[in-house]
Amino acid sequence: MPQELEEVQVRPGTEADLAALTNLYNHYVRETAVTFDTAEFTAEQRRPWLHSHPEDGPHRLLVACTGEGIAGYTTSGPFRQKSAYATSVEASVYLAPHAVGRGIGTLLYEALFAELAEERVHRVFAGIALPNEASVRLHERFGFRRVGEFTEAGWKFDRYWDVRWYEKRLDHHPSE
Template identity: 60%
Template sequence: MHIRPAAATDVPALTDLYNHYVVHTPVTFDIAPVSPENRRAWFQAHPETGRHRLLVAEDGDGGLLGYASSSPFKDRQAYETSVETSVYLAPGRTGRGIGAVLYGALFDVLAGEDVHRAYAGITQPNAASMRLHERFGFRPAGLLQQVGRKFDQYWDVAMLEKRFGER
């Protein structure tokens, strides 16, 4: 496995991976699949330096195993030292430690940036994601009850917070 910053050529594979979760799971609240054009803007908001990063894991043949990102938490300036993080793995690649390697690499690069807090919103139930985030120092910050409706069901989202300098 190789971890590296995402490249523009990854956008189609990143879009396909994300759309799997859009179509088949409640972990993202997008309802309809996104287009590669839509994801290009998202990709461009994640440069190779700074607080907002996008790292990919690939196998020995260059196949996408997953990605981890840090994005703006909110768009107002006072929030700039807070980020929202996420990790998505290719179907069939969960439970193998890839998410932990990706998150470890993401938090290593963010340690050198002006980041004070990281937040993650996890659709419930999702015990595996909760364990992964807790492993990296995320702690409960609240529960948004029935905040999203997808697949004709309302979903809770656990909000988690990570203080930087802890791991």
């Protein structure tokens, strides 16, 4: 029987989470085309990534914790580096294998979008390597709409992978 969602705590990621977050991400590097990274990371290599997500501002890192430890995380980060993109972010969710299908991705995105509603964010983008029906359903449930597809965009596991892009409009305008 799945663990009840009331037992899930969503909070900002901290330095103490770095090893667990790195291990979780490395699972996706090794086993899936969800990320196009092809080499695993050490915790020290991931430290700059962790610190690029402060507790305030549009670039967030939230973790979901259960009695089993870190069940997943969500991030919002820069969409592109040029200054005109400052009100746009790219979002992602990664779940531990034991946490898939338990509603934790939904909890993480609910928390992330609640925080982003208080920030100067106008658009949230997400790229999904295909096939990934669970991620497509999650993003569509949160109001993302499909805006395009890059065919054969990444080479991993001896084949090409397509990436479908989604966007979600937030109502913030930069002059507010």
